[in-house]
Amino acid sequence: MKRLSIEQLLGMNKFVVDDEEAHIKVNREVCASCPDKPCTWACPAGLYSVKDGALSFDYAGCLECGTCRVACPNAGSAIDWNYPRGGFGVHFRYG
Amino acid sequence: MAEDKTTAIVVGAGPAGSTAAYLLAREGHEVILVERGTAPGCKNMYGGRMYSHALNRIIPEFWKEAPVERCVERELITFLDGERSVSVACRDSEWAGPGCHSFTLLRAEFDAWLAAKAEEAGALLACGIRVDDLVSENGRVVGIRAGEDEMMADVVIAADGVNSILARKAGLAGPFLARQVATGVKQIIELPAQTINERFQVNDFHGAAQLFVGDCSGGVQGGGFLYTNKNSISLGLVFNVAELSRCRMKPAEALEDFKSSPHIAPLIEGGREAEYSAHLVPEAGLGMMPELFGDGILVAGDAAGFVLNLGYTVRGMDFAVASGEAAARAVMEAKAHNDFSRNGLCRYRELLRESFVLRDLEAYRSAPEILENKRMFNQYPKLVTGLASELFTVDGKPPARLARKIYDRIRASGIGLGQLALDGWKGARGL
Numbered sequence: 001m002k003r004l005s006i007e008q009l010l011g012m013n014k015f016v017v018d019d020e021e022a023h024i025k026v027n028r029e030v031c032a033s034c035p036d037k038p039c040t041w042a043c044p045a046g047l048y049s050v051k052d053g054a055l056s057f058d059y060a061g062c063l064e065c066g067t068c069r070v071a072c073p074n075a076g077s078a079i080d081w082n083y084p085r086g087g088f089g090v091h092f093r094y095g
Numbered sequence: 096m097a098e099d100k101t102t103a104i105v106v107g108a109g110p111a112g113s114t115a116a117y118l119l120a121r122e123g124h125e126v127i128l129v130e131r132g133t134a135p136g137c138k139n140m141y142g143g144r145m146y147s148h149a150l151n152r153i154i155p156e157f158w159k160e161a162p163v164e165r166c167v168e169r170e171l172i173t174f175l176d177g178e179r180s181v182s183v184a185c186r187d188s189e190w191a192g193p194g195c196h197s198f199t200l201l202r203a204e205f206d207a208w209l210a211a212k213a214e215e216a217g218a219l220l221a222c223g224i225r226v227d228d229l230v231s232e233n234g235r236v237v238g239i240r241a242g243e244d245e246m247m248a249d250v251v252i253a254a255d256g257v258n259s260i261l262a263r264k265a266g267l268a269g270p271f272l273a274r275q276v277a278t279g280v281k282q283i284i285e286l287p288a289q290t291i292n293e294r295f296q297v298n299d300f301h302g303a304a305q306l307f308v309g310d311c312s313g314g315v316q317g318g319g320f321l322y323t324n325k326n327s328i329s330l331g332l333v334f335n336v337a338e339l340s341r342c343r344m345k346p347a348e349a350l351e352d353f354k355s356s357p358h359i360a361p362l363i364e365g366g367r368e369a370e371y372s373a374h375l376v377p378e379a380g381l382g383m384m385p386e387l388f389g390d391g392i393l394v395a396g397d398a399a400g401f402v403l404n405l406g407y408t409v410r411g412m413d414f415a416v417a418s419g420e421a422a423a424r425a426v427m428e429a430k431a432h433n434d435f436s437r438n439g440l441c442r443y444r445e446l447l448r449e450s451f452v453l454r455d456l457e458a459y460r461s462a463p464e465i466l467e468n469k470r471m472f473n474q475y476p477k478l479v480t481g482l483a484s485e486l487f488t489v490d491g492k493p494p495a496r497l498a499r500k501i502y503d504r505i506r507a508s509g510i511g512l513g514q515l516a517l518d519g520w521k522g523a524r525g526l
Binding site: 001003004009011012013016020026037038041042044045046063064065066067069070071073075076081083084085087089090091092093094095 | 131132133136137138139140141172201202203204222223224225241256257260271272273276278280282283328336339340343344345346348349351355356360363364365366369370372373374375391503
């Protein structure tokens with residue numbers, strides 16, 4: 001079978017993106033001093049990346065698993081984690 | 096205020112929450128079941144199989160009405176190392192007999208069905224509501240807050256999943272460590288039923304469950320799983336989060352690697368991917384269990400860390416159902432004495448022990464530690480696959496008897512005989 005990119009994988013899913021409120025907020029100042037940035041590897045949706053030396057994060061496409069919050073070495077200060085507001089976020093059709 | 100108060104608010108319409116709500120409603124108690132998804136089940140994912148016993152005690156022969164996929168009749172465990180694999184396959188037709196031992200099922204459909212059972216029994220189901228906080232009075236939980244709205248109850252059952260916001264807000268749980276949880280990723284791959292039947296040697300109603308140990312993806316340790324649904328396969332990988340960070344591996348890519356390996360590719364050939372999902376699995380058992388109850392609150396299901404992975408069986412849903420049942424019964428007893436304090440709810444722990452939930456977690460308390468042993472994922476699969484491969488290879492080389500082959504392989508594996516015996520003893524005693 002053909003190898004799928006993360007964009008293709010997430011493209012199969014149904015998402016209702018909350019344009020008004022990000023359910024996960026990242027503190028880029030704290031992240032700037034993080035040498036390993038494990039979120040850029042561990043997030044199953046690949047939503048964390050490094051662009052021009054700074055951490056970039058997009059909450060659309062989040063699978064709501066909570067891996068980033070656990071993998072983050074500065075979890076208390078770097079990631080403000082919550083579920084999306086009611087009715088928003090990923091909508092699994094199989095699960 | 097008093098007339099607006101309900102007996103119980105259950106947060107999370109997964110198997111734990113819906114079971115609790117169903118039982119409370121069935122006994123005539125006022126209960127509100129709150130779910131953050133627009134429909135129950137739409138936020139939920141797991142590997143792919145539920146053992147029947149717990150729900151069967153509550154709703155006998157539930158499978159006659161519930162949306163289940165296939166009754167599992169074949170179990171396979173496969174050890175992997177690169178191009179090699181060794182499988183142990185077991186079929187027991189009795190598993191698919193009248194008792195229906197376990198089912199593959201899909202959560203979006205199944206969880207919606209179970210929540211509908213609670214609704215039918217009289218529970219009020221409120222979907223699309225994220226519960227943000229607990230409402231407390233004098234240190235006692237008396238309700239929940241969702242946005243601007245507050246709802247009051249005698250007791251709150253937090254069945255809000257592994258990332259339980261409420262257990263933390265109540266001070267019953269703290270943040271967990273990366274090594275205590277695993278990230279599971281899964282794809283649903285659609286295939287015609289007939290193709291699944293042929294590839295897994297089952298019929299339309301019966302299915303196979305396969306676990307993979309060893310080198311599931313490019314040398315990084317992890318476990319794999321495959322479950323056959325009616326018209327699709329659930330295929331996934333599970334990685335300890337600490338390992339995931341340490342190995343700098345991307346789970347989505349690892350799963351694509353796994354799909355293209357010679358052990359998986361022929362099984363899914365011609366399939367069409369339909370969904371990609373991820374979830375955290377509480378893996379540390381008693382080591383990460385929160386306080387199970389407080390004044391006016393109980394914690395059930397994944398929120399309480401009720402998952403048991405023994406390497407050859409992985410259980411979560413039956414624990415969720417049984418803990419939901421225990422929570423409901425504890426609430427009914429508390430109601431009878433009109434005491435919803437920590438003291439009044441303390442029967443919950445006994446009920447969990449009387450059912451299998453705490454009993455099993457306590458009996459297998461060393462399982463998480465045994466499964467953390469890196470040899471389980473690396474040297475042992477290598478040893479087993481290497482030995483099997485040598486056994487079946489005929490190439491004109493000088494003969495060596497079986498005992499010599501085994502001895503040489505063990506020596507070459509770098510595992511000392513003492514270590515091997517110790518691991519074997521620990522495994523046999525602990526798992």
